[in-house]
Amino acid sequence: MIIAEQKPFERIVEMTAKARNILVAGCGTCVTVCLAGGAKEVAVVASKLRLAAQNAGRKITVTEATIERQCENEFVEKLAPALKGVDTVVSLACGIGVQFLAEAFQNLPILPGVNTRFLGAPSKQGTWQEKCMACGDCRLDKTAGVCPMARCSKNLLNGPCGGSANGKCEVNPQKIECAWQLIIDRMEKLGRLDELEAITPPNDWSTAHDGGVRETASEQAVPAKTEAMKSV
């Protein structure tokens, strides 16, 4: 899932300095799970904005709405009624959700309330760790399901560097496991250790970011922008 974290609150105050009627919009999917932008975080940010405005002697209205996903039209259209009279939206969705709202509601400033960090999963309660950098050419079959690109600090494709010790990465032995140690351990368990003797060629980054905006087409129809969204 997409992992995000809340922006420093001072940045949100700064971005909304001229706003009078703010909607704080949450997203019920990834950012809810990683505790950055679900209904609870929306309520907290909205309360803090009201308090900050009160302390600054500014009169503002702050409303709240959380939809299931900010990156799909069928859910985004449900936000339209909540936008009546609103002059600024603070979206607590990931960068995709923010851009989706900006495209759907062109007459409104849509401000990012979170920083989108990476594609990851929980490593322990309350902590999320990067697992994939969306390289566009997944090779997890060759590395026993552990991604060396996202999880090795040096993105090494052919075994560990000299800084691997006791299963830890030299970049931060307290926190980071050596991805290559994980790969070796797992390949050994699967009885495939000998496969690691083959040299992996340099990665083909043409499937990643280098060719401009990436796109994947599906045969299934995608719902178009609805009338409710066009009217905002």
Ligand code: SF4
């Ligand atoms: S090989 Fe590429 S697509 Fe597969 S997990 Fe790693 S970064 Fe993601």
Ligand code: SF4
């Ligand atoms: S110690 Fe392991 S994870 Fe860290 S850079 Fe070296 S090979 Fe990669």
